[in-house]
Amino acid sequence: MLKPFRNLFAFKTVYSENKTYVNYKIGKKEEINYTQVQMLEKPAFREYFVPFQCTKTASVNKICFDISGLTALSEYLKTELTQEKYFEIIAGIQRIASFCKKSYLSTDNLVCSLKYMYYHNVQKKVLMAYVPVKNPHYVGDGIGACLIRMHKKARHIIITDGNYMQKYEHFLERYMPARGRRNRKKPPLTFSPDSLLHFFNENRMNAGGMDPDFAIEKMHPDTAGQPAESFPIMGQLSEPAPSAPPVQSAAPVTAAVQSFAEPEPAPKQTVSETVIRKRTRASLTDSRGNIFHITGPVFRIGRNVDNDLVVNEATVSGFHAEITCEDDAYFIRDLSTNGTYVNDDAHRITRAQLKDGDVVLFDDFRYTFRIEEKKDENGRAESANRTAPTYTVSQKRRSERPLAYLKRVSDGSEISIFRFPFECDEMPGLVLSSERSWNRQDIYAENRSCESLCFQSVEIAGGTKMKIFSGCVLVVNGERFRFQIEN
Amino acid sequence: MFQYTYVTKKGLRETNQDALLIQTARFQGREILFAAVCDGMGGLSCGEHASSYTVSEAAAWFSGQFARMTEANADVLEIRSSLDDMLHRINDEINLAGERLGDMGTTYTSMLLDPEKNILLAAHVGDTRLYRITDSEAEALTTDHSVIAEELHRGILTEESARTDSRQNQITNCIGAGETGRAYDFSILEPEDGCIYLLCTDGFRKLISADEIRQALAPSANPDTETLKRSLTYLTDLNLSRQESDNITAAAIKFTKENGVG
Numbered sequence: 226m227l228k229p230f231r232n233l234f235a236f237k238t239v240y241s242e243n244k245t246y247v248n249y250k251i252g253k254k255e256e257i258n259y260t261q262v263q264m265l266e267k268p269a270f271r272e273y274f275v276p277f278q279c280t281k282t283a284s285v286n287k288i289c290f291d292i293s294g295l296t297a298l299s300e301y302l303k304t305e306l307t308q309e310k311y312f313e314i315i316a317g318i319q320r321i322a323s324f325c326k327k328s329y330l331s332t333d334n335l336v337c338s339l340k341y342m343y344y345h346n347v348q349k350k351v352l353m354a355y356v357p358v359k360n361p362h363y364v365g366d367g368i369g370a371c372l373i374r375m376h377k378k379a380r381h382i383i384i385t386d387g388n389y390m391q392k393y394e395h396f397l398e399r400y401m402p403a404r405g406r407r408n409r410k411k412p413p414l415t416f417s418p419d420s421l422l423h424f425f426n427e428n429r430m431n432a433g434g435m436d437p438d439f440a441i442e443k444m445h446p447d448t449a450g451q452p453a454e455s456f457p458i459m460g461q462l463s464e465p466a467p468s469a470p471p472v473q474s475a476a477p478v479t480a481a482v483q484s485f486a487e488p489e490p491a492p493k494q495t496v497s498e499t500v501i502r503k504r505t506r507a508s509l510t511d512s513r514g515n516i517f518h519i520t521g522p523v524f525r526i527g528r529n530v531d532n533d534l535v536v537n538e539a540t541v542s543g544f545h546a547e548i549t550c551e552d553d554a555y556f557i558r559d560l561s562t563n564g565t566y567v568n569d570d571a572h573r574i575t576r577a578q579l580k581d582g583d584v585v586l587f588d589d590f591r592y593t594f595r596i597e598e599k600k601d602e603n604g605r606a607e608s609a610n611r612t613a614p615t616y617t618v619s620q621k622r623r624s625e626r627p628l629a630y631l632k633r634v635s636d637g638s639e640i641s642i643f644r645f646p647f648e649c650d651e652m653p654g655l656v657l658s659s660e661r662s663w664n665r666q667d668i669y670a671e672n673r674s675c676e677s678l679c680f681q682s683v684e685i686a687g688g689t690k691m692k693i694f695s696g697c698v699l700v701v702n703g704e705r706f707r708f709q710i711e712n
Numbered sequence: 713m714f715q716y717t718y719v720t721k722k723g724l725r726e727t728n729q730d731a732l733l734i735q736t737a738r739f740q741g742r743e744i745l746f747a748a749v750c751d752g753m754g755g756l757s758c759g760e761h762a763s764s765y766t767v768s769e770a771a772a773w774f775s776g777q778f779a780r781m782t783e784a785n786a787d788v789l790e791i792r793s794s795l796d797d798m799l800h801r802i803n804d805e806i807n808l809a810g811e812r813l814g815d816m817g818t819t820y821t822s823m824l825l826d827p828e829k830n831i832l833l834a835a836h837v838g839d840t841r842l843y844r845i846t847d848s849e850a851e852a853l854t855t856d857h858s859v860i861a862e863e864l865h866r867g868i869l870t871e872e873s874a875r876t877d878s879r880q881n882q883i884t885n886c887i888g889a890g891e892t893g894r895a896y897d898f899s900i901l902e903p904e905d906g907c908i909y910l911l912c913t914d915g916f917r918k919l920i921s922a923d924e925i926r927q928a929l930a931p932s933a934n935p936d937t938e939t940l941k942r943s944l945t946y947l948t949d950l951n952l953s954r955q956e957s958d959n960i961t962a963a964a965i966k967f968t969k970e971n972g973v974g
Contacts, residue, residue: 236775239718239734240767248775300937340738499753499839499881499914501817501889626866664800666893681789681900694792696836696897710895711865712857712885 235341237292247275247290247341251358255286261330261357270328273321274355275343290354295343298351302339302379308390311382312430314344315372315393317351319425322368322418330355332418337371339378369400369416389430396424507548507555509534509585509592515645515659516666517592519555524548526587527560540588548579555579555594563588627711629657629668634698634705652701654678657708658690668693668710676702714745714825717941718963719948723915723956729759730913730961731818733767735774739782742828746774747963749840751913753889754816762806762818762888770822773798778824788831791824792898795835799887799896806888817889820896821854821911825903825967832903837896838886841917843910843925850910850926853899857885880918905969906931908940915958919951929964940964 236248257279265274275295280287298314325332336342336354343352376397384390399414414420507519509526517534525532527545536545542561549556556578559565564573566586579585583594627641631652640649645659645668654674660667671690672678678685679700685691693699695710714736722728729752737744750766752759777794786794799820810816819838825831834842836854839861844851855861859882863869869877885894908931917925928943948960 235738236779237736238771238775239716240732240771250775250779303936499751499819499883501753501883501886501891626862661893664804664892666895668895683789694796694898695895696834696899698900709855709897711862712894 244291244293245295247292247354249288249290249336249354249356251286251288251356253284253286256359257281257286257288258357258359261355264328264330265355265357272350273324273352275352277354279357286358288356292343294347295345295352297340298342298344298375299339299378301344302375303381305381305383306379307383308385308430311379312393313349314351315375315421316425317344318342318353318368318372319418319421321351321353323422325355326418332368334358335368337368339371339375342371367416368418369414372416372421373397373401386430389428392428393424396421506596507550507579508595509548510595510661511590511592513646513658516595516661519548519550522550536587536590538588538590541590545587546585555596557585561587629695629708629710631699631706631708634707640706652706655699655701656690657693668695668708670699670708678702713968714743714965715937715940715968716745716747716963716965717937717944718961719941719944720961721948721952721959723952723959725957725959727760728959728961729753729763730915730959731760731763731767732911732961732963733771733822734963734965735771737774737779737782739779742826744782744828745825745965745967746770746778746822747909747911747965748820748822749911749913749961749963750821751819751838751840751915751959751961752816753818753886754810754814758810758814758816759818761809761813762816765806766802766818766820766887769798769802770820774824788829788833788900792833792835792900795822795824795833796896796898799835799837803887803891803894807890807892810888810890815889817886817891819857819883819886819913823909823911823965825909825965827903827967827969830902832899832901832909834899834901835896836898837894839883839914841910841912841914843912843922844904845908845910845926845929845931846904846906847930847932848926850922850929852922853901855897856883857897858883880914903967905967907967908934909965909967910962911965912962913959915956915960916947916951916962918958919954919956920947924950931966934964934966940966 236246236250238246238248262279264270265277275290275292277288277290280289301314321335322332324330325335334356336356341354343354344350345352376394382390400416509517509519511517520533524534525544525547526534526536527543528535528537528539528541529543532544540563542563545559545561546565547558547560549558556576557565557567557574558576559574564586566572567574567577567579568584570586570589579594581594581596585592585594627643628645629642631640631642633639640651642657645657647657648655652675654672654676655678656671656673658669658671660669669690670678670680670685670693672685672687674687675685677700680691680693681697683691693708695708697708699706699708716734718732718734720728720730720732731750731752732748734747735745737746748767748770750763752761752763754762773795777798778791781791781794806816806818819840821836821838821840821842822834823842824833824835834853836842837857839856839858840854841856842853844853855865859879860869860874860877862884864871864874885891885896887896908929910925910929925947928947929940934940934943944962944964947962951960
């Protein structure tokens with residue numbers, strides 16, 4: 226059983242460079258007919274078919290149609306159309322079908338969905354997508370069915386010749402399934418482009434008292450001057466107009482930027498450009514993966530709440546140590562009773578220069594010093610002889626930036642998160658923790674003893690944890706919170 | 713059914729560092745839309761490279777990885793995770809290229825709308841925005857990653873002082889620019905029937921108010937693509953008349969639950 230093309234994945238892509246593509250994924254079993262591909266690239270064929278390019282990968286065949294500057298018929302039909310314009314489109318479809326027949330191309334390979342049939346606003350002609358595959362597993366919907374659908378959808382036609390329109394409706398009825406036809410005993414006819422050509426030759430719009438050539442000229446500006454009998458011109462083989470769109474490569478945008486070429490020098494910008502606020506280069510990371518960026522010319526560590534990093538442990542001095550930055554180099558100075566150590570816990574330092582990867586011990590509490598230029602971003606301490614200390618944040622320290630916050634959906638109130646792992650009295654049983662993976666920091670929500678904990682409608686069972694993301698919604702004991710990481 | 717259109721203007725700048733993408737997929741009768749805007753930054757033409765590379769990679773993700781996941785009926789959390797992986801991969805690639813060519817980066821805001829699954833997945837980093845526009849309001853669905861937004865949030869700046877603050881161009885998060893280990897924002901929402909979603913760069917919305925956006929892009933006043941295009945052009949001209957010097961880019965998508973033509 227052949228499936229219709231509409232069951233395939235078809236992607237329409239609009240790029241800001243005024244390039245638009247439709248990409249059909251046709252499956253690896255389909256064999257592309259390269260004889261037809263070559264034929265369709267000829268100028269005469271480009272008059273009727275949308276330019277395309279085939280790409281074969283290990284798993285799929287892709288056919289990329291360049292529809293830049295074309296209007297989908299589904300959209301075009303929504304506009305107010307004169308009857309002449311409407312029949313110009315129908316005649317365009319007929320010409321394509323007749324051209325297929327003459328060129329031994331199967332009309333089954335034509336995509337007959339109005340969303341994927343196009344009108345060229347400049348050249349005033351219809352273009353259709355031809356899928357060049359051998360022994361297709363997929364077929365088009367059929368031109369007859371397409372014309373019937375088109376007639377149903379074109380609701381804004383300005384009728385200038387009701388009699389002609391009625392005749393066309395009678396013509397269409399012959400191709401409708403029994404339900405829509407007047408004579409239900411007869412099976413529907415199979416549509417052939419010749420029958421439509423015959424209809425056009427038999428009937429003339431606004432024929433009564435009007436010069437037939439005039440009507441034709443209006444309908445087909447490109448055929449002006451041709452004798453009336455030749456309308457519509459079957460399989461007209463004209464050279465493409467100079468304005469015909471050239472065949473585009475499948476994805477020039479992708480091709481152009483996939484490898485970063487040396488940029489062209491551009492004139493200096495005169496207006497202020499967007500800049501990124503850089504984080505500090507240096508940081509201390511504890512054994513749980515918490516990162517503390519070293520800010521300011523002097524960064525103080527100790528138990529006192531006025532420090533930049535408050536380590537709330539009894540064996541840590543009020544002002545234990547300080548890190549200073551001098552000419553891009555970082556130095557640590559010990560101020561404590563129990564000592565500060567670098568890399569070697571037997572050698573207490575008074576002042577030492579810090580290098581990337583140095584392990585700094587404030588009494589027994591280990592931190593890894595990092596400078597961001599280092600490629601290996603794994604900031605976790607290699608080993609810790611004690612678990613990371615607990616931290617407290619003084620309300621006085623208003624200048625400290627929270628790492629993240631939980632915002633109540635109901636009233637917009639917020640709970641700031643200054644440290645991971647994070648617990649608070651308002652959400653008992655919930656623990657938010659941070660783990661560093663190779664190129665990002667992952668945040669986990671753990672249900673230690675919540676009555677209920679949901680993450681984006683997924684239940685986090687007691688004793689388990691789940692990776693969450695910035696912007697997600699957590700429902701803690703029935704209350705909704707939005708989790709947001711502060712950058 | 714989706715009706716969509718876009719505008720992009722270089723403005724007073726020498727180059728247009730904004731990039732935009734609107735992609736629809738039809739699969740087994742259902743239509744899915746994916747749209748993104750990026751605002752590149754970096755000297756020379758690096759910003760253009762970063763933003764256009766990001767949208768082209770996003771397009772490749774949609775027609776490759778996302779298609780495979782949809783065929784396998786993956787859930788939205790798996791799709792989000794895949795999109796997050798893709799953005800972090802782009803971040804690493806831009807950083808790598810930046811080592812050779814000089815710092816470059818880009819903001820990124822995208823929306824993926826699958827009406828069948830009733831899901832709108834927004835991904836965001838930087839100060840580009842996604843708005844949801846109804847007849848009564850224009851609500852930003854994303855939070856700016858900018859110095860001003862951060863200080864507003866922390867109560868350091870007021871709305872009034874934020875408008876005149878000189879740090880309008882300072883952002884706190886982006887793709888590339890040597891940044892590593894950053895988290896990007898994602899929201900999983902339910903798409904609203906009949907409303908307009910607007911993706912825009914900061915150049916489009918800095919000098920106009922949310923109310924002006926709502927008035928121009930109210931869904932009832934924009935029944936078709938032509939009016940939508942006219943409204944976007946009007947807002948762009950409004951920006952230019954107020955001496956906006958930045959690149960201006962926006963994509964408007966009207967979503968209705970009725971079946972389309974074809």
